[in-house]
Amino acid sequence: MIAWLTAALLSVVVLGVAMTFVAYLTWIERKVAARFQNRIGPYFVGYPHGWLQPLADVAKLMIKEDITPRRVDRVLFDLAPVLVVVPALIGFAFVPFAKGLAVVDHPYSFLFFVAFASLTLLGVFAAGWSSNNKYALISALRMVALLVSYEIPLLLALLVPAVFAGSFRLVDIVEAQRGLWFAGYPVVGQIAFLVFFVAMLAESNKSPFDLIEAESELISAYNVEYSGMKFALFYAGEYAHTFAISGLAATVFLGGYLGPSFLPGAVWLLLKMLALFGLVLWVRWSFLRLRIDQALQLNWKVLFPLSLATLVVAGYWVATHAGAR
Amino acid sequence: MRGVATTLFGSFRAMGATLRNFFRPATTVQYPKVVRPIPKQWRGGTFALTFDPKTEEENCIGCRLCEYICPSQIIKVTLRKGDKRRSGQGATYCDVFTLDFEACMQCELCVQVCPTDAIVMTRFLAPCPYERDGLYLSKERLMDNGRRLLREPEQESFATGNRLREWTDAERGKPAAKPEGDAT
Amino acid sequence: MPEIEVVEREFGELALNMGPQHPSTHGVLRLTLHLRGETVVRAIPGIGYLHRGVEKLSESLAYDQLAPVFERDDYLGPTANSLAYCLACERLAGISVPPRGAWVRTLVAELQRISSHLVWLGTLGLDLGGALGGGTTLYMYCFRERERILDFMETLTGTRFHTNFNLIGGARYDLSPEAAKAAVALADRADAMLSELHAMAGDSAVFRGRTEKVGVIPRELALQVGVTGPVLRASGVRFDVRRAAPYDAYPELEFDVPTRETGDALARYEVRMDEIAQSARIVRRIVDRLPPGPVFSRKPIKNPKATRIAAGEIHAAVESPRGELGVYLVADGTAFPYRLKINAPSFRNLQIVPHVAPGLLLADVIATLGSLDPVLGDVDR
Numbered sequence: 001m002i003a004w005l006t007a008a009l010l011s012v013v014v015l016g017v018a019m020t021f022v023a024y025l026t027w028i029e030r031k032v033a034a035r036f037q038n039r040i041g042p043y044f045v046g047y048p049h050g051w052l053q054p055l056a057d058v059a060k061l062m063i064k065e066d067i068t069p070r071r072v073d074r075v076l077f078d079l080a081p082v083l084v085v086v087p088a089l090i091g092f093a094f095v096p097f098a099k100g101l102a103v104v105d106h107p108y109s110f111l112f113f114v115a116f117a118s119l120t121l122l123g124v125f126a127a128g129w130s131s132n133n134k135y136a137l138i139s140a141l142r143m144v145a146l147l148v149s150y151e152i153p154l155l156l157a158l159l160v161p162a163v164f165a166g167s168f169r170l171v172d173i174v175e176a177q178r179g180l181w182f183a184g185y186p187v188v189g190q191i192a193f194l195v196f197f198v199a200m201l202a203e204s205n206k207s208p209f210d211l212i213e214a215e216s217e218l219i220s221a222y223n224v225e226y227s228g229m230k231f232a233l234f235y236a237g238e239y240a241h242t243f244a245i246s247g248l249a250a251t252v253f254l255g256g257y258l259g260p261s262f263l264p265g266a267v268w269l270l271l272k273m274l275a276l277f278g279l280v281l282w283v284r285w286s287f288l289r290l291r292i293d294q295a296l297q298l299n300w301k302v303l304f305p306l307s308l309a310t311l312v313v314a315g316y317w318v319a320t321h322a323g324a325r
Numbered sequence: 326m327r328g329v330a331t332t333l334f335g336s337f338r339a340m341g342a343t344l345r346n347f348f349r350p351a352t353t354v355q356y357p358k359v360v361r362p363i364p365k366q367w368r369g370g371t372f373a374l375t376f377d378p379k380t381e382e383e384n385c386i387g388c389r390l391c392e393y394i395c396p397s398q399i400i401k402v403t404l405r406k407g408d409k410r411r412s413g414q415g416a417t418y419c420d421v422f423t424l425d426f427e428a429c430m431q432c433e434l435c436v437q438v439c440p441t442d443a444i445v446m447t448r449f450l451a452p453c454p455y456e457r458d459g460l461y462l463s464k465e466r467l468m469d470n471g472r473r474l475l476r477e478p479e480q481e482s483f484a485t486g487n488r489l490r491e492w493t494d495a496e497r498g499k500p501a502a503k504p505e506g507d508a509t
Numbered sequence: 510m511p512e513i514e515v516v517e518r519e520f521g522e523l524a525l526n527m528g529p530q531h532p533s534t535h536g537v538l539r540l541t542l543h544l545r546g547e548t549v550v551r552a553i554p555g556i557g558y559l560h561r562g563v564e565k566l567s568e569s570l571a572y573d574q575l576a577p578v579f580e581r582d583d584y585l586g587p588t589a590n591s592l593a594y595c596l597a598c599e600r601l602a603g604i605s606v607p608p609r610g611a612w613v614r615t616l617v618a619e620l621q622r623i624s625s626h627l628v629w630l631g632t633l634g635l636d637l638g639g640a641l642g643g644g645t646t647l648y649m650y651c652f653r654e655r656e657r658i659l660d661f662m663e664t665l666t667g668t669r670f671h672t673n674f675n676l677i678g679g680a681r682y683d684l685s686p687e688a689a690k691a692a693v694a695l696a697d698r699a700d701a702m703l704s705e706l707h708a709m710a711g712d713s714a715v716f717r718g719r720t721e722k723v724g725v726i727p728r729e730l731a732l733q734v735g736v737t738g739p740v741l742r743a744s745g746v747r748f749d750v751r752r753a754a755p756y757d758a759y760p761e762l763e764f765d766v767p768t769r770e771t772g773d774a775l776a777r778y779e780v781r782m783d784e785i786a787q788s789a790r791i792v793r794r795i796v797d798r799l800p801p802g803p804v805f806s807r808k809p810i811k812n813p814k815a816t817r818i819a820a821g822e823i824h825a826a827v828e829s830p831r832g833e834l835g836v837y838l839v840a841d842g843t844a845f846p847y848r849l850k851i852n853a854p855s856f857r858n859l860q861i862v863p864h865v866a867p868g869l870l871l872a873d874v875i876a877t878l879g880s881l882d883p884v885l886g887d888v889d890r
Contacts, residue, residue: 036646039351039352137523138525208642282343286709294718339709342709343643369668396577432671433667434673490809493805
């Protein structure tokens with residue numbers, strides 16, 4: 001009973017913090033992107049730095065008319081934004097903030113996280129399919145090819161730290177990094193982290209992989225027929241997905257809540273997530289977009305063999321040094 | 326395969342350029358708190374009919390040259406024969422002078438042909454009106470602009486008919502003569 | 510305009526209307542694509558959405574009034590249009606332009622060429638990279654550089670862009686020593702900025718992957734269809750109106766005409782970037798050797814209806830940033846042209862799309878269209 005209440009309270013706190021962060025991630029992104037382009041970004045709402053801009057955006061999207069085209073598949077059309085946002089938010093439940101402190105602390109929490117993160121694929125496909133729009137259809141087809149393909153190096157790269165730690169429990173994986181972060185492991189750790197980073201960019205549809213919502217070709221196709229709060233859910237879902245996966249990356253590769261004790265572990269985790277998000281922004285605002293066949297070639301010809309090789313090497317190393325476990 | 330591998334990993338020069346620009350100051354001019362310096366011969370402001378500083382009479386003699394040259398045909402002028410001017414320069418005035426600023430393309434040809442420097446483009450943007458009639462400049466409005474906006478010497482428009490014609494004077498042989506008030 | 514039906518012709522084909530409202534069609538161009546998967550099988554451009562009747566309008570306006578009107582034709586390279594028109598009138602009427610006027614006109618034309626190519630590169634970045642990605646960064650850098658050119662035009666003429674600079678008989682504004690120094694500073698800046706733009710675009714492997722071997726126009730096809738400008742020069746034909754039929758200051762200026770052999774989008778990009786460097790070189794040369802004298806050779810313009818050109822016909826062409834822009838003028842002795850036909854480069858460059866598009870992926874069509882640099886004002890007039 002007490003455990004159930006603790007979990008409920010913790011989940012409310014985590015959800016609240018996560019949603020606030022997701023809203024302010026849009027502000028961070030706009031400011032950082034503006035600085036990359038010698039601009040200022042939003043500065044008026046909440047003068048002088050525009051820090052109230054996310055509130056203004058949310059308010060605007062809430063009062064917008066929710067236009068639904070006539071011949072869409074109503075069930076899928078209404079379900080799609082939910083399917084995009086909810087799995088990303090569920091991911092926050094598995095990330096540990098301190099030793100033994102996570103909303104869900106399960107022996108297989110790592111696998112659950114990855115499984116839920118792949119559900120957003122269904123949401124995007126439902127949006128593209130149900131929109132009764134040829135552009136949305138093209139985007140949905142591209143998306144299926146891309147996201148399904150990039151799941152594989154994502155998972156294989158994530159398995160490397162799990163193999164090193166010997167467990168699928170996220171708290172165990174963090175505790176195993178007390179000596180050295182997994183991203184710091186010579187060669188194997190770096191390659192795994194790099195492969196994971198590229199796959200993470202693809203999964204969150206960030207440049208150079210934003211070809212499914214290519215604003216200049218398909219006019220952000222899979223959500224082109226959405227307006228108002230549903231579009232806000234897609235928009236927030238994209239940021240929530242990125243933030244959640246960077247949360248997973250910080251936990252699995254960068255040591256999670258570990259850090260010098262002058263700051264609590266949760267703050268270290270947040271700092272690492274923000275640093276990863278900043279790296280995603282830097283890459284996003286520097287690169288043009290890859291074509292679908294180039295992205296798929298990159299996946300199958302480069303990332304997949306690399307991640308497979310890394311996993312094999314990691315497994316061999318663990319198997320030959322099994323005495324310490 | 327090699328080409329695909331270098332596609333993503335060989336583009337770090339772009340990231341370097343972005344990072345360099347991250348630390349440069351922003352080039353945004355935060356209008357209206359900061360106003361860019363307006364060059365002396367700026368052609369974006371509203372129109373004005375000028376007055377002779379000595380005799381306080383309007384300069385327009387109703388010759389209709391601006392009406393004939395305007396490519397958008399937005400100026401309408403009618404001639405009125407009146408009493409002799411105090412300056413001695415003829416006895417014609419303009420009765421009706423209307424300029425539809427809505428269709429003006431700011432080509433400055435009307436200023437170029439005016440023989441008496443009557444019509445000029447000021448350095449003040451007209452405040453944005455809420456109705457279309459606000460852009461239809463009547464003679465009273467134009468003369469009011471001329472009285473109000475051209476009072477101070479530095480508000481005076483550089484481009485008057487005579488100065489523009491001096492620039493395109495075919496007899497002008499001096500190499501690159503410096504017109505008054507140039508790039509700041 | 511015959512109705513283009515956006516209907517699938519057979520099973521397995523998708524008919525997509527990249528309609529007049531699209532972020533990447535460089536204006537209101539309607540591109541009807543028939544796709545099989547992501548591969549284009551058929552592409553039909555539909556134009557006319559920006560037709561303003563400039564040629565008909567010119568039959569009711571006097572000669573002196575028309576120069577600012579034509580600047581709005583190809584609205585991204587304004588002085589080229591009015592320059593073509595003024596050249597046609599001058600040659601037909603036998604009006605000679607003083608050397609300083611010709612040189613100052615060339616200076617402004619070359620600066621506008623740099624500005625137009627910067628717009629092209631920025632919008633190509635937007636097409637390839639998107640509004641929420643690296644393309645916008647390239648776009649912002651290009652426009653930041655372009656602001657300097659526009660500020661220079663503002664101090665020289667009073668307006669930033671459609672400056673109404675050319676008159677029949679010369680130029681309208683003269684170049685003071687400060688303006689000359691500012692022009693040289695712009696030319697130096699052009700060289701400096703090219704390295705940054707190359708880092709964002711040409712050296713970036715993603716850009717090269719999107720433009721290399723994309724939209725290849727073979728030399729024979731280019732000559733058959735009649736493309737002009739950087740598109741033609743990227744396919745291996747060294748043709749530039751500034752060399753073939755020189756006008757204004759070009760007979761006395763040394764500059765290279767960049768050419769490439771491959772004919773793909775990357776070649777067109779490289780040709781245009783080289784052209785920016787060459788334009789900077791020309792600007793410096795002009796400022797060094799600007800001859801003294803007046804800039805205008807006729808009496809001051811009074812009533813435009815007094816200017817009459819004797820009956821005759823003439824064709825005059827200039828090298829606009831998009832290619833060969835020609836004006837064919839038929840005069841009949843009155844104060845109004847009898848017929849004025851504008852030979853638009855973007856119109857001819859756009860004809861290549863149905864020949865080149867089949868076989869390309871959808872993303873490649875965008876890259877090809879961007880590399881052709883069509884301006885719909887030029888296409889539709």
